[in-house]
Amino acid sequence: MQFFLDGFRAGDPDVKPEAVRPTSDSDVVDVLVIGHGPAGALIAAQLSEFPGITTRLLERRETPMIQGQADGVNCRSIEMLNAFGLADRLNREGCFVNETAFWGANAAGTGIVRTGRVRDAEDGISEYRHVLLNQARLHEYLAEKMGNSPTRLQPEFGMEVIDLKLPDNPADLSQPDSVVVRQLNLPGQPETVIKAKYVIGCDGARSTVREALGLKLIGVPQFHGWGVLDVLATTDFPDIRRKVIIQAPGGGLAILPREGGYMTRLYVDLGDFEPGDNPRDRVSKDDIVAEAKRLFAPYTFEPKEIPWWSIYEVWQRVTERFDDVPDAERGKRSPRVFTAGDACHTHSAKIGGGMNLSMQDTFNLGWKLAAVLEGRSPVSLLDTYNDERMPLAHEFIEFDKVWAPMVDGKAPDGTAFSTEQLRNRFQEVEHYTAGVATHYPAALLVGKDTHQRLANGFTVGMRFHSAEVTRLADALRLHLGHTHEADGRWRLYAFGDAAPITSDSSRLRALCEWLVDSPDSPIRRYTAAGADIDAVFDVRGILQQSHNELEPEDLPSLLLPIKGSLGLNDYEKAFTRGVNDGDKDIFDVREIDRSQGALVIVRPDQYVANILPLDAYKELSDFFAGFMIPVK
């Protein structure tokens, strides 16, 4: 953590100084977020960090949710939450998934038998592991983060959205969206209208926002039900503290171990049903428990407390578009309203797609909204949200359609699919379930893979996969990716070439000097006068030398910048190669070209936007010119 740049402050550094802001009508805001689920809480937490942006977060529930629903936080989500300062806490409180066990029918068909176990997630996929934790706790973490932000944002409960109206001319940003709201806890009060430049509907599968846009979730119902239990139970089932997929005789069961060491989440297969015969209407908690007991045989299973249970129906659906722009207007105007999470796509629970994908939706959108609202990018940047996220939702559905039946024991061709086959396939699809398979194609915000080979361990269009380095100034060993905060800034990781940084032939040094001096440099073009040099682009240099061969004075000024109101040096910009597993340095494990070095450009949402040679000044300049507005 870095703090005290503008002088010492007593107390918790996670509590940011409150921004002094002009008083304004709270019913006129920049961004109105509807729904305090994972998607809404995440984007509200991100936007709350920008003192110049006004945000409100409304939730229909009259009190914060305390339990139930999603509970799986995948590796990728934890990488992202680390940028919010929440990973340590999540890892301390949550339950790690370490192994997944597979069970199938025994030879006699009378019960279940273990067919194998695999490490989950496989080492090396991420520096984080999958974590299981009550979704409500994530809401609480994010709400605390908002409350500690410079804008001291607080979610508002009991606020039901009745209607949403776009302005007559949505292309005219001076005309706001209008959202009609009823306060559920003040029944006598008239409805109020909140005016917002942008509205984000994170209000779930029955989204009022989506419906107001005239959009539907589209997909064929599967007529297949699952019972879900959060349960404190005794059992002699040996893998109860592992993630387990059971293809029992006559039914499926999935187990997730939960936080605290005693609780378990069960998914109990309730089988196919006829339209009109939804298990929601006829299956009780006791029925689910009875079915679970049957599926656990020959093992015992005795619930002692069931804090939460539910029945859900698998329905893989995606809406027509993730924003308010009809096809006819696409490209002519940019969006004013967005949907995210369950409001625009739903999946089976088998791939951890719900909560994780939802948070990734709004992490994709948050920095774009901030860039537009702060005047750093044109409104056309907002078109990329739908462009990037909608295909991904479809891709997930396709994956889910193949994967979910396999978990239930059915191959795509309808034949039986054994747990052995499932186990083998499980590791192949692990990048999906870990959330690290997302690959944005080349477009406005993602370069072509022309220079991919300079850094093969970072894939253009995929998330920045962190590795360890050693910080030059203090020899700290740390994960390079952990320097990335959810602050809307771009990261330029400049991996040094073979020439020492002190040499005139060093391309890394030349790049740093160009970035400071050239009128074509993105830093000079897009950073406001008077702002810190890293206010928009956070450049970090990773050198091939060891930290004992270099001094801070050897660095170009960009890698030891003077910042803040006191004019202090930031010593956290330069790194040396570090040591990863097996004495490999970051150049080894991420396959950086040691001769030429590489510039890895990372978006504010941690995706690799481009990989360029260190001296590709024009390409660098042109890339950002595509979607940024020069300062005056």
Next chain:
Amino acid sequence: MQFFLDGFRAGDPDVKPEAVRPTSDSDVVDVLVIGHGPAGALIAAQLSEFPGITTRLLERRETPMIQGQADGVNCRSIEMLNAFGLADRLNREGCFVNETAFWGANAAGTGIVRTGRVRDAEDGISEYRHVLLNQARLHEYLAEKMGNSPTRLQPEFGMEVIDLKLPDNPADLSQPDSVVVRQLNLPGQPETVIKAKYVIGCDGARSTVREALGLKLIGVPQFHGWGVLDVLATTDFPDIRRKVIIQAPGGGLAILPREGGYMTRLYVDLGDFEPGDNPRDRVSKDDIVAEAKRLFAPYTFEPKEIPWWSIYEVWQRVTERFDDVPDAERGKRSPRVFTAGDACHTHSAKIGGGMNLSMQDTFNLGWKLAAVLEGRSPVSLLDTYNDERMPLAHEFIEFDKVWAPMVDGKAPDGTAFSTEQLRNRFQEVEHYTAGVATHYPAALLVGKDTHQRLANGFTVGMRFHSAEVTRLADALRLHLGHTHEADGRWRLYAFGDAAPITSDSSRLRALCEWLVDSPDSPIRRYTAAGADIDAVFDVRGILQQSHNELEPEDLPSLLLPIKGSLGLNDYEKAFTRGVNDGDKDIFDVREIDRSQGALVIVRPDQYVANILPLDAYKELSDFFAGFMIPVK
């Protein structure tokens, strides 16, 4: 973290359920802690976890301290703070010391030059690193911990202790100590008298509690002053983000990098002074800055903000005894009043002795007080506080007397001591500065080293040095020592013998069965009826097999116990060998006898009390009989 044993609870699991307690006169308590420094805050935080014990914590300052004073948290302290659930937070917010650099006079004697760097602390000394953090933040962490405890303890500020009186017959526990208190923020109010079974004076070098006992800090003043600055500065000194010891021409300077990445703590040598000419009376902040600038030459040093500064005089002192029992009464009655931290010993700042040693004092005392107040041990247990801690304070002073002059460039014989010599010596003394050199001799609470060779990596009388294991039930890789919470319980780490746990010849199985069944078992003798089987003794088994060769059902019941009001299984008692650096398992790195196994008995303050063969039932029984009271 383990939670939900008695059922699901919403919200932050660090906030424990508030205990229902009989209303009582708040001026009559079990323990009165005087002083909200590290020593006082730590013991208050520990005692607050016991619903049956009433505690108050008084602080003279009218508001919480916000900065200054100590800032070094050594490896051992972090191991301890992890037992309070605070290590992750401390490591996230604090600044790691990674290397110490040594600088001496250059050849021309005109300025300073680096003579070397060492890794600090050396890898393997502890799983934690030294951390630097404003002492006030530690107070805040501990105050939050108390506030979240079952007793919701809050420190009380502006409470000045005027006097302390022992009862007429201190051996009679029905007679309380009387502490006269004035509320500084209520000037008109009369003084109040608080009655307490035990009083702990953590009220600093000018301790009212110590003085009320008629005791003094004894030691020869060194007439040597140091200026201390917390400073945000610019400098071209290359090691400003490392710990640095500088023997400059004509003076000494020490640097500690601080939390947040911009602040630095400087210790500036103000040299010897004549009695009566204390630099406190004549040296200004500007003088200290000017001297620092001189010592940094040829490097620049420009302070931009100095949030805190002070001048201190080195004075190595220890009081006559750490409790109220005069020599003549020693052994005849047990103590009623204790002093801890600076109230009973002071050191130079060079060894990180102040805050760290102070917290270790009260961590030593806290569990003993809880055991006595809860009726598990006789009052004679309290004699061991003075017995164990006072010799250690003297040992530290002796170490300090030799070490501190070396840092200033003087060998014990008064000759010059070069930075090269210092650097070499630094690594030899690192166990001291890391806080892991403490070695309690054999006595009531520490066994003889008869069976030391069964587990040479754990030294009887020294702190339990954690290593990694794999949890059987869920394959989690974790540090065995991190299962140890500051809850007053004893840990019995039973390392398995060569026989598989399922075999009749397994000594580990036999020990577990004996512990459950035998009337001589400490568990049966000292655990109250109806309490969980691990309420007093937390037994953990570490098996030599891999986690894939065993099932939970293979375990003896003690290692898969049924607990809590719901009767749930605790799956966190059994571990397998794990993998440490270089594929070594815990049996390798801690040198456990693989043929016989070993029982490592660890005190509630994390010190190894004894090492016994797994079948040494009588020795095990006798050891605890020495200081515990059987339940009726």
